[in-house]
Amino acid sequence: MDQDLDRVRKAPLFSGLFPEELERLLAHARRRSLKAYETLFSEGDKAAAFYFIVEGSVRLYRLSPQGDEKVIEILMAGQTFGEAVVFLGGHYPVYAAALADTVLIEIPTNDFVRVLKENSGMALRMLAALSMRLHQLINDVQALTLETAGQRVAGYLLAQCPEGAAAADIHIQVHKNIVASRLGVKPETFSRVLATLREQGLITVAGNDIHIADRARLARWRDEAYAGGRS
Amino acid sequence: MDQDLDRVRKAPLFSGLFPEELERLLAHARRRSLKAYETLFSEGDKAAAFYFIVEGSVRLYRLSPQGDEKVIEILMAGQTFGEAVVFLGGHYPVYAAALADTVLIEIPTNDFVRVLKENSGMALRMLAALSMRLHQLINDVQALTLETAGQRVAGYLLAQCPEGAAAADIHIQVHKNIVASRLGVKPETFSRVLATLREQGLITVAGNDIHIADRARLARWRDEAYAGGRS
DNA sequence: CGATGTGTTGATGTGCGTCAATAGAAGTGG
DNA sequence: CCACTTCTATTGACGCACATCAACACATCG
Numbered sequence: 001m002d003q004d005l006d007r008v009r010k011a012p013l014f015s016g017l018f019p020e021e022l023e024r025l026l027a028h029a030r031r032r033s034l035k036a037y038e039t040l041f042s043e044g045d046k047a048a049a050f051y052f053i054v055e056g057s058v059r060l061y062r063l064s065p066q067g068d069e070k071v072i073e074i075l076m077a078g079q080t081f082g083e084a085v086v087f088l089g090g091h092y093p094v095y096a097a098a099l100a101d102t103v104l105i106e107i108p109t110n111d112f113v114r115v116l117k118e119n120s121g122m123a124l125r126m127l128a129a130l131s132m133r134l135h136q137l138i139n140d141v142q143a144l145t146l147e148t149a150g151q152r153v154a155g156y157l158l159a160q161c162p163e164g165a166a167a168a169d170i171h172i173q174v175h176k177n178i179v180a181s182r183l184g185v186k187p188e189t190f191s192r193v194l195a196t197l198r199e200q201g202l203i204t205v206a207g208n209d210i211h212i213a214d215r216a217r218l219a220r221w222r223d224e225a226y227a228g229g230r231s
Numbered sequence: 232m233d234q235d236l237d238r239v240r241k242a243p244l245f246s247g248l249f250p251e252e253l254e255r256l257l258a259h260a261r262r263r264s265l266k267a268y269e270t271l272f273s274e275g276d277k278a279a280a281f282y283f284i285v286e287g288s289v290r291l292y293r294l295s296p297q298g299d300e301k302v303i304e305i306l307m308a309g310q311t312f313g314e315a316v317v318f319l320g321g322h323y324p325v326y327a328a329a330l331a332d333t334v335l336i337e338i339p340t341n342d343f344v345r346v347l348k349e350n351s352g353m354a355l356r357m358l359a360a361l362s363m364r365l366h367q368l369i370n371d372v373q374a375l376t377l378e379t380a381g382q383r384v385a386g387y388l389l390a391q392c393p394e395g396a397a398a399a400d401i402h403i404q405v406h407k408n409i410v411a412s413r414l415g416v417k418p419e420t421f422s423r424v425l426a427t428l429r430e431q432g433l434i435t436v437a438g439n440d441i442h443i444a445d446r447a448r449l450a451r452w453r454d455e456a457y458a459g460g461r462s
Numbered sequence: 463c464g465a466t467g468t469g470t471t472g473a474t475g476t477g478c479g480t481c482a483a484t485a486g487a488a489g490t491g492g
Numbered sequence: 493c494c495a496c497t498t499c500t501a502t503t504g505a506c507g508c509a510c511a512t513c514a515a516c517a518c519a520t521c522g
Contacts (some may be wrong), residue, residue: 034293062369062375065454072369084366088357093366116355123354124347128318130361135315135324137368138293138303144375146295149510176469185374186511191470207469207519223296364513380478406500410474417479422502 004054011052013080014028014130016121025115030106031167038215041082047090049106050078050082056102060094061104064198071181074099074174086112099174144184152183153193154222157203157212166215197221235262235285239336244284244311244360247352254347261337265329272313278321281313287333290409291325298429302412305405315361317343330405365453371415380416384424384452387414388434388443397446403439430450 005026008014013023034040034056043046043062051058053075058075060081072094075081084091086109116123143152156179161168172179181188194210198204202218204211212218236257237247243255265271265287272278272387274293282289284306291312306312316323317340347354374383386412392399403410407455411421426443428434433449435442443449 062373062377064373068377070373070376072372080510087355087362093369113355116358117351118352120348120354123351123358124318124344127347127354127358127361130358130365131315131318134361134365134368135319137365137372138324140372141303141375141415142295143369144292144372145301146293146299149287180382184372187469188471189510194508195470230439270500418501419480419503420478423478426502 040096058097092097271327285334287328
């Protein structure tokens with residue numbers, strides 16, 4: 001538990017807190033374990049806490065009335081989620097479920113708000129964090145309306161590999177159908193796009209390990225509004 | 232100018248500020264006028280200010296490399312925009328342009344941040360405002376991936392009319408192609424959906440004035456995942 | 463080693479975008 | 493105030509990107 005809390009302290013959102021503030025923030029924090037696929041909360045649930053991922057991964061998603069699912073975000077160890085809702089009348093706007101066996105730190109919103117009120121630096125960092133999510137969602141909206149399925153998949157691959165290198169190996173840490181949903185594509189289409197990229201020599205695929213031969217070429221392919229049908 | 236500033240004071244975001252804080256916030260505020268279609272800022276521009284709309288309306292949008300446009304948000308008098316960017320390294324993530332002749336109050340981010348640092352209530356209200364935008368964007372993402380064009384248009388109409396009444400008259404205050412882009416649909420499709428709704432007796436259309444006969448029936452129509460092709 | 467679930471690939475369907483023609487509204491200038 | 497231009501909106505014909513439906517390969521696990 002103590003070493004878990006140490007990880008919380010290292011989260012960017014909480015850096016810059018005085019020790020006594022951190023103390024108060026984590027005073028009533030609880031450690032929680034989830035088995036793979038276990039649901040943490042549902043859309044509409046009363047939100048009394050937000051979460052820090054110690055290990056494992058979580059997906060946030062929405063459901064249509066027909067039961068179709070859209071993954072809004074995939075979160076990995078070290079990230080926080082649910083903070084935004086603190087300020088929204090206290091109801092989660094999404095579902096949250098573990099993608100693998102997962103360990104979380106659950107932090108009550110009360111303590112969080114109390115710290116925010118007295119530490120304006122923390123509030124500003126929080127605003128910055130929310131702004132980044134906002135920006136990310138704007139990117140998603142643009143991608144969903146202005147880009148083809150192929151472009152979104154290519155963009156995802158490019159986003160996964162580090163900036164500098166010309167080539168890169170990336171490893172998809174969750175099931176492909178989760179990634180597909182995140183990108184707003186059906187699993188079949190996701191698979192087909194990868195096949196096309198493979199045929200064109202842009203990537204090689206071995207299970208969840210994907211090797212990108214040439215980032216620049218892949219980026220060029222994406223920018224050509226190429227659809228994804230082979231021919 | 233003074234009566235313009237009075238309107239700023241009444242914005243929900245700024246209510247609850249002490250007079251001297253408001254004073255500081257608006258110390259270097261400028262009044263700006265835009266002609267219809269004039270661009271206020273572009274994506275990537277350095278952001279040194281955010282805006283309050285005194286009168287008129289503004290659209291925030293993105294452009295694809297091919298020049299296709301997606302309207303992210305339509306803003307009317309009384310609303311603010313560009314606040315989020317203050318915390319994002321200072322570059323606007325969208326374009327902003329006037330939809331009609333428009334009057335704005337331009338508030339430097341410096342003054343804003345200074346007030347935020349010293350008024351935690353203000354910071355919390357700001358967090359709440361950002362959270363609402365976040366929530367709205369999540370709704371947009373869900374709608375774009377899980378709903379048909381017809382459902383999005385119907386949802387838009389339903390969102391435009393007041394809660395209580397069974398019937399309602401709404402007036403589209405901007406060009407229909409702007410609304411269409413906001414909804415992630417082509418103008419032709421938007422027009423066709425309205426035509427279908429008209430044929431089914433759900434609405435009557437006269438230019439930009441739309442009468443909704445029965446909100447409940449329209450909501451039912453939307454929930455039936457009906458596509459929009461007349462059969 | 464059968465059972466269950468994920469991923470791939472093929473055949474087919476369709477929602478909506480594209481292209482095009484026309485009607486109507488709005489703005490411009492003499 | 494009326495011709496003329498320009499732009500938005502509507503409607504039709506057509507095409508395509510992607511979803512859907514279906515069969516199969518493959519991995520994981522009890």
